[in-house]
Amino acid sequence: MTARACFSTIWNRIKANQGEEFFTKRDIPFTYRIQDGDSLRPYPKGKPTNRTLSRSMVEEAWESWPVDGPGGFPRHILGPSYLWGLFSDSRISGETDGS
Numbered sequence: 001m002t003a004r005a006c007f008s009t010i011w012n013r014i015k016a017n018q019g020e021e022f023f024t025k026r027d028i029p030f031t032y033r034i035q036d037g038d039s040l041r042p043y044p045k046g047k048p049t050n051r052t053l054s055r056s057m058v059e060e061a062w063e064s065w066p067v068d069g070p071g072g073f074p075r076h077i078l079g080p081s082y083l084w085g086l087f088s089d090s091r092i093s094g095e096t097d098g099s
Contacts, residue, residue, distance in 0.1 A: 004065075005093065005094050007059045007062050007063075009094070010058075010062055010087075010092060010093070011055060011058070011059070013091060013092045013094070014032075014034070014040065014058070014086060014092060015034050017091050017092065018031070018032055018033050018034050018040075019031055019032075019033070020091070022082075022085045022086055022089055023085055023089075024044075024070070024081040024082065024084065024085045025069050025070060025081065025084055025085070025088075026081070028044055028045070028081070029044070029045060030042050030043055030044040030045070030082055030085065031043045031046070032082065032086075035052055038054065038055040039052040039053060039054050039055060040052065040053045040055075040058060040079075040082075041053075042079055042082040044082075049079070051078055051079065053078055053079045053082070053083070057077060057078060058083065060074070060077065061073050061074075061077045061080070061083045061087070062087065064077075065087050065093075066087075067084065069084060070083070070084045
């Protein structure tokens, strides 16, 4: 089993991959931008959402990872579909499927 990356590593990967395309569990494409260095705004299908996800919320979601799908995050976590899409991608998690 691979050691889990600490959140500062995850956040650095998130910052490094802003503007890249990711996919929700339902294969909806999205990108995101980091705002003010400590929040993330998703852009599904190229349009900004009306919410930003704070770094602390993203960290709390990472502490819950892995989950089977967006519904596995705590209920108060905003943007679970986008967070699932980020964390399930090896560019962010650093994990591979082992093949």
